Amino acid sequence: MKTGENVILHLENITKKFGKVTAIDQVTLSVKAGERIVIIGPSGSGKSTLLRAVNILEEIDHGRIFFKGDPVGYTAIKGKQILDSPKNISRLRSKIGMVFQNFNLFPHMTVLANIMEGPVTVLKKTKNEAEKTARDMLKKVDLSDKWQVYPATLSGGQKQRVAIARALAMNPEIMLFDEPTSALDPELVGEVFNTILSLAKEGMTMIIVTHHMGFAREVADRVVFMEKGAMVAEAPPEKFFSACMENKRIADFIQNIL
């Protein structure tokens, strides 16, 4: 590992193909502790696949992934990379929080049980400990009064905040957000962004995929633009939204969104 001590995640030359489609094309990216990366790019440019590759929900074809300095997810045997044991992969995932576009809450569990599930089943915490954590997390996402309802009764924005609380309850080193607001009605987008912003203030490391340029500008330390699986540009937001606009494709993309 060549980069600095405080690097949480380092992706080195990772490539992922689906048949002929190259979903991720030799991407290299480092994320330091407390850093907020926003990934933007047109549909099909590989943003989701990149996030999923980070916690091995997608198996990459080439490249290496380092987590806090250690190579993770794959072991090299006779020059070939093979997937790590399920146990090791699960352990890695428990340290990486992921928030999905469609929330994916567990519909058969109450809000509180959703948040307690990881700590109890994966971290083997006691029910009492887990419940305390869960209530703290609910407070954090401002949903303390909803602890005993089932997800079906919540609004989209509330669901996504519960999903964030569920991920946070694992005390992750880094959070991955894959278009956390794109399944929401416009008036509910704000509450989710505010939750993410308050996490940012607390110093949480995160990678966020979003189409909201205003939010990207507000939350990001660095903005990454992806196209056809490759990282085309990467810069701090002020620089990105000025200098990178000289790149016609990026300018067109942002123009289309706004």
Place this chain on the structure above:
Amino acid sequence: MVKQGVIHIHRSMGRVILYALLCLAFFPSLTTAAVSDPASVFSAANNFIAAGDYQKAIETLGAIPKPDPNTSGSDFVKSRIQTASLYHALKQTKKAQAACHDVLELFPDNKEARNFLIALKKEEIPFYILFFRDCTRFLPSLLKGAVLTLALTFLTMVISPLGGLFIALGRMSRFKSFAGLCWFIIWFFRGTPLLLQLFFIYYGLPALGITFSPFTAAIIGLSLNYSAYLGEIIRGGIESIGHGQMEAAKAIGMTYTQAMRRVIIPQTYKRLLPPIGNEFIALIKDTALVSTIAMVELMRSADQMFNTYFNVNVLIIAAMVYLAFTTVFTLVFERIEKKVGAYENR
């Protein structure tokens, strides 16, 4: 018509018969006058009976009067009893009873009249009382068989969902040969009759040196068959749960097994209960098939008793026991469904 036919065919005999019939026609009026001659009354009545005219016979017998208290009255008794039998033959139970009572009024100890009344009373018993009697008569042995039916049902109900889950997960397994084996089990046990499977296990396997008691063979056959069916149902249920659920479970660090146990399978319960309930109701009835491998369960004991007594009520009672089982089962399952499905309505 008949008379004409007789006359035409037996020309020589015709006149004689016609004569006899005429005599018979006038006989009652003749005998009514001859009050004091019971013998002729009885013979006249017998003639009417022989001719099939029971009504006339009854009228004739009516000529025998109530006897004086100091005479034996045997003719009177005889005439009333005969009247009663004639009414009985005419299905006029009330009048038959009245005739018997006529006798008992004068001769309260008369056995014949008494027995006749008792017999008549029995015939008067409504069908539901008789059915109830049959119930008390047949139900104990039927219930003995039903205990076995329930034992077979419950054991299979415990084993087959586990077997079904195993087969379902097996079919989705990454290990191709194991998935193939599970496919084969489903293919074989859903593709052949249960009856054949039971025969094979009980009568066929001993040829290969594997012998089972009828009960073990029945449990093995039923469980394998129902595991195969439930396996496909459970697999459908698991595959109907969105892929996002597995990913979310994995994303918080769950292993495949933990995700299945805690997240995926519990969500299939509500969807699986109705089809599994249907299978179990079919199972209650399918246990009847094990009667063919020497198990005396409900169907077999009903069959045995029906062949002994030729009483249809046996079959009706057996049907009622099966219906009681399936009804209770349906109600219980509906209850469970409501409880399990609660989170989707809250």
